[in-house]
Amino acid sequence: MTQSTSAPEQSHYRICPLCEACCGLEVRTQGEKIISIRGAEHDVFSHGYICPKGVSLKDLHEDPDRLRTPLIKRDGEFIEASWEEAFAEISKRLPPLIAAHGSDTVGCIVGNPVAHKIGLLAYFPRLVRAIGTRNIFSASSLDQIPKQLSSGLMFGDWNAVAVPDIERTDFMLILGANPMVSNGSLWTVPDYRGKARAMRERGGRIVVVDPRRTETAAQADMHIPIKPGGDAFFLLGLVHTLFAENWVRLGHLEPHLAGLDALREAVRPFSPERMAPGCGIDADTQRRIAGELAQAERAVVYGRIGTCTQRFGTINSWLVDVLNILTGNLDREGGAMFTKAAAFAVNTSGTPGQGRGVITGRRHSRVSKAPEVFGEFPITCVAEEIETPGPGQIKALICIGSNPVLSTPQGPRIAKALSSLSFMLSLDIYLNETSCHADVILPGLSPLEDVHYDIAFPQFSYRNHARFSGAVFAKPPGQPQEWQTLLHLADILQGKPEAPLAGPEHGPEALIDQALRAGPYGLTLDQVKAAPGGIDLGALQSRMPEMLRTPSGKIELAPPMVLADLAHVEAALNTVPEGMLLIGRRDVRSGNSWMHNLPVLAKGPERCTLLMHPQDAARLGLAQGALAQLSAQGTTLSAPVDISDDMMPGVVSLPHGWGHDLPGSQLQVAARRPGINLNALLSDGARDPLSGNAVLSGVPVQVSAMA
Numbered sequence: 001m002t003q004s005t006s007a008p009e010q011s012h013y014r015i016c017p018l019c020e021a022c023c024g025l026e027v028r029t030q031g032e033k034i035i036s037i038r039g040a041e042h043d044v045f046s047h048g049y050i051c052p053k054g055v056s057l058k059d060l061h062e063d064p065d066r067l068r069t070p071l072i073k074r075d076g077e078f079i080e081a082s083w084e085e086a087f088a089e090i091s092k093r094l095p096p097l098i099a100a101h102g103s104d105t106v107g108c109i110v111g112n113p114v115a116h117k118i119g120l121l122a123y124f125p126r127l128v129r130a131i132g133t134r135n136i137f138s139a140s141s142l143d144q145i146p147k148q149l150s151s152g153l154m155f156g157d158w159n160a161v162a163v164p165d166i167e168r169t170d171f172m173l174i175l176g177a178n179p180m181v182s183n184g185s186l187w188t189v190p191d192y193r194g195k196a197r198a199m200r201e202r203g204g205r206i207v208v209v210d211p212r213r214t215e216t217a218a219q220a221d222m223h224i225p226i227k228p229g230g231d232a233f234f235l236l237g238l239v240h241t242l243f244a245e246n247w248v249r250l251g252h253l254e255p256h257l258a259g260l261d262a263l264r265e266a267v268r269p270f271s272p273e274r275m276a277p278g279c280g281i282d283a284d285t286q287r288r289i290a291g292e293l294a295q296a297e298r299a300v301v302y303g304r305i306g307t308c309t310q311r312f313g314t315i316n317s318w319l320v321d322v323l324n325i326l327t328g329n330l331d332r333e334g335g336a337m338f339t340k341a342a343a344f345a346v347n348t349s350g351t352p353g354q355g356r357g358v359i360t361g362r363r364h365s366r367v368s369k370a371p372e373v374f375g376e377f378p379i380t381c382v383a384e385e386i387e388t389p390g391p392g393q394i395k396a397l398i399c400i401g402s403n404p405v406l407s408t409p410q411g412p413r414i415a416k417a418l419s420s421l422s423f424m425l426s427l428d429i430y431l432n433e434t435s436c437h438a439d440v441i442l443p444g445l446s447p448l449e450d451v452h453y454d455i456a457f458p459q460f461s462y463r464n465h466a467r468f469s470g471a472v473f474a475k476p477p478g479q480p481q482e483w484q485t486l487l488h489l490a491d492i493l494q495g496k497p498e499a500p501l502a503g504p505e506h507g508p509e510a511l512i513d514q515a516l517r518a519g520p521y522g523l524t525l526d527q528v529k530a531a532p533g534g535i536d537l538g539a540l541q542s543r544m545p546e547m548l549r550t551p552s553g554k555i556e557l558a559p560p561m562v563l564a565d566l567a568h569v570e571a572a573l574n575t576v577p578e579g580m581l582l583i584g585r586r587d588v589r590s591g592n593s594w595m596h597n598l599p600v601l602a603k604g605p606e607r608c609t610l611l612m613h614p615q616d617a618a619r620l621g622l623a624q625g626a627l628a629q630l631s632a633q634g635t636t637l638s639a640p641v642d643i644s645d646d647m648m649p650g651v652v653s654l655p656h657g658w659g660h661d662l663p664g665s666q667l668q669v670a671a672r673r674p675g676i677n678l679n680a681l682l683s684d685g686a687r688d689p690l691s692g693n694a695v696l697s698g699v700p701v702q703v704s705a706m707a
Contacts, residue, residue, distance in 0.1 A: 119450065142408060163336065182586055240268070341458040366385060
């Protein structure tokens with residue numbers, strides 16, 4: 001649309017929905033045109049910080065590849081359709097499948113973007129209830145579910161994740177995380193770089209344990225390389241040392257602990273000397289780090305995705321909190337603390353200090369018998385559940401903001417399985433590598449056409465706050481809000497296809513207002529809307545024991561399922577993998593598989609490269625930029641080599657979410673530099689058995705020069 005140059009410029013406050021930092025933005029517009037996007041200086045949480053992803057909202061809103069009308073597949077080709085036609089097609093095809101084969105014939109997959117859109121996150125459960133299926137999958141089992149499981153077992157709430165109080169700590173140990181790039185993950189902390197710099201300027205120390213000298217490690221006081229997959233050995237060595245050296249200091253936590261003696265006995269066999277071969281970190285270094293944690297006035301341990309995407313992801317996540325507890329640094333200023341969210345948090349509702357806790361394994365997947373965790377099965381079970389005949393076989397799939405063909409191990413197998421479905425519905429803004437298999441695609445709104453209130457991330461924030469942002473632009477005429485789409489799909493599946501779309505009294509703003517009023521601060525949505533840049537609710541405070549929701553009313557230090565899994569840690573000590581070990585990596589200009597079509601993020605150097613240590617490159621006869629061949633799981637791929645002593649010898653790294661060269665997708669920018677799909681080299685049968693999380697890190701691969 002051509003805009004009049006006389007249209008006045010306007011400034012809009014917006015919360016960025018593209019990563020967990022949730023930065024406040026100032027979007028300047030002239031009519032329907034975006035003039036600029038910058039950090040909102042008046043935002044009470046991010047204070048003007050912005051990364052390249054925030055700027056890319058302009059490219060996303062204007063992307064010609066972004067879907068704006070529903071698509072229906074006819075004779076193998078997509079045609080544009082009206083919303084009425086799309087809903088009619090779904091009504092004609094999906095309910096009969098459920099009637100013939102039962103509710104479990106429908107599988108549902110939700111992807112990472114759903115967590116950033118209240119209209120999807122809050123209303124997806126209503127669609128699931130309308131279907132009645134147990135076949136639910138999400139990106140959580142490719143990422144953080146081990147941390148949520150261990151937190152649930154210890155504190156009684158899946159989202160009771162303790163986060164570093166970075167502005168008041170003196171010593172921080174970071175494992176498998178790169179907050180310089182991510183600005184936190186399960187730790188919402190915009191401008192980590194600035195906060196880390198301020199910490200070091202006041203005399204604090206940061207130690208990073210990672211197979212790669214990441215951007216975070218490069219700015220830390222010390223980088224300690226670790227064998228991929230060896231975090232459990234290293235963490236057990238630290239915990240063992242605290243007990244052996246009598247460095248345990250429980251402080252105010254002591255009356256709130258259960259299982260201390262069982263924990264002490266369980267870690268007795270895991271001395272630093274025994275753990276050293278498994279983690280590649282010598283016993284003296286393990287003891288020195290344990291001593292620094294114990295002796296620092298205020299210290300914190302933080303572990304993230306690298307610690308979760310391993311065979312012992314749940315054990316690693318548990319041990320991080322165990323270390324914070326044993327050093328007296330949990331629920332203490334400068335340690336690991338619990339946010340007090342303004343709304344939607346389980347640990348601020350109900351009876352303080354006690355609850356039902358969490359339960360897993362209420363049901364098991366049909367083929368692999370994987371236990372349900374947090375209401376879902378591992379996403380790596382999707383292909384087998386589609387392929388394997390029998391009662392409960394998935395014949396129809398609803399995929400919301402997810403691209404498992406690229407983001408999940410054995411993507412080619414998933415693509416083949418998707419092509420065999422009787423019906424597939426995608427809710428997505430792109431025709432991508434997964435949605436191209438759908439029979440109907442329903443587009444979502446541009447983030448700038450939608451309201452924004454984060455449900456999840458204020459529960460992991462470094463500081464308490466409440467923020468809301470309205471739509472910058474009006475939604476296209478005739479297009480439902482995404483929450484209305486989900487409710488209408490629920491009506492269709494409940495035999496009410498002619499039901500009108502739900503009105504605003506049933507929408508997110510009413511939900512937010514209700515949750516704020518019931519929350520610990522007694523706020524209203526009108527109050528939050530009226531506060532420029534949100535409401536600052538203060539620094540994190542001690543919340544023990546009121547935030548606990550365990551049946552015992554105690555912190556459960558020794559969950560039985562976790563202790564039982566330690567026997568497998570013992571057995572793994574003698575495992576020597578063959579070949580080089582493959583790990584992933586993050587980039588500040590990339591977010592999983594779906595931001596590669598935005599020009600402002602796609603520009604610059606090639607990012608899908610194989611990072612390799614000079615010693616390994618010389619041994620294999622590989623020069624900078626040469627093509628290396630990687631083989632695993634019967635798949636062989638090639639990638640350009642990037643030689644760097646940031647890598648640990650014997651380890652190679654590829655970024656996650658690439659491989660945009662598959663037929664059927666419509667991503668013009670991404671297709672110019674498609675990269676290769678790391679996940680095609682990974683096994684969909686390798687996972688942490690406690691949480692179901694996929695093993696994405698420390699996977700053996702064969703690497704050679706291309707012939």
